[in-house]
Amino acid sequence: MDKNKFMRNRDxxxxxxxxxxxxxKGGTGKTTSCLNIAGWLVKMKKKTLVVDLDPQGNATAGLGVDRNTVDGSIYDVLFGQKDIEETILETDSCIHLAPSSLDLLATETHMAGKVNNTTIIREKLGKIEKYFDYILIDVPPGSTLLMINGIIASENIIIPLDSGIFAYETMETLKTLLIDLDEEIGVQTNVMMALLKGYPISIFDRGPTREIKKLLKKFLTANVTSDVRIFTIPFSRKVYKAQMKGKPISHYAPHSGVGRAYRKIAKEILTIDD
Ligand SMILES: Nc1ncnc2c1ncn2[C@@H]1O[C@H](COP(=O)(O)OP(=O)(O)OP(=O)(O)O)[C@@H](O)[C@H]1O
Ligand SMILES: [Mg+2]
Incomplete structure (x- = not known):
């Protein structure tokens, strides 16, 4: 882990x-997708920063960083105690990280009365955007000020979903939230893609996931945007193992099914960019 290297080597x-x-919704694969896509983007020579906005700190741990030992977190940045540059680390997989800390749990209470409390992250990231090709924000579940900050700071959102029985219903709720953001604070979000987390089923039993994918496609086309792509991520124990080792799948098992699935998604992101 190295500090502040990110200031160098970029046009x-x-x-x-x-x-x-x-x-x-919790547990849909937000953190896993964020880290695994970041890993591939780095392997594709893109300078990438992960911002861990979640008090759970899963993105921080998933990159092999012990948040108890970090010198400053995104919490300190939110409340003006540190510049974001001071908190950024380069992790072993060369992904840069603005780490989370447990203090983030108190954010809602502390931010509630503040002016412009939905645009703080956008403002802070504005200062360092020139150093990176990609900034990926791991947004916590729930419908919180941190979540709204994450959305407002981004030009694009990726929606990871699980393919369980309630996946379709939760899309309705998400749609309502996006409409509210647009109507209440004038934020229009571009849904870049949806990622459907596969279930631990045998290859002979992919029917239910396919069925949900079809329904989602119909729903997204009718309600969100007509050209949104949906990728299915296979279930794999390698995901757990990589996370236990503090590595993205691109660095742990790049040639596995799940490794290749995330590679395809990272490539698609680069294509959208061109
Ligand atoms: N493709 C996959 N195969 C197997 N396990 C997976 C896969 N994707 C995610 N998981 C596991 O599912 C769990 C939830 O994933 P993750 O933490 O990425 O979801 P999340 O949406 O970030 O959750 P939260 O809402 O709590 O932040 C984790 O234990 C993760 O290891
Ligand atoms: Mg998460």
């Missing part, structure tokens, strides 16, 4: 593309 004339991983 500063362009700004990063900022993408948030969003779903108010």
């Amino acid at each position: 500063d004339s362009e700004s990063a593309k900022v993408i948030a991983f969003v779903h108010h």
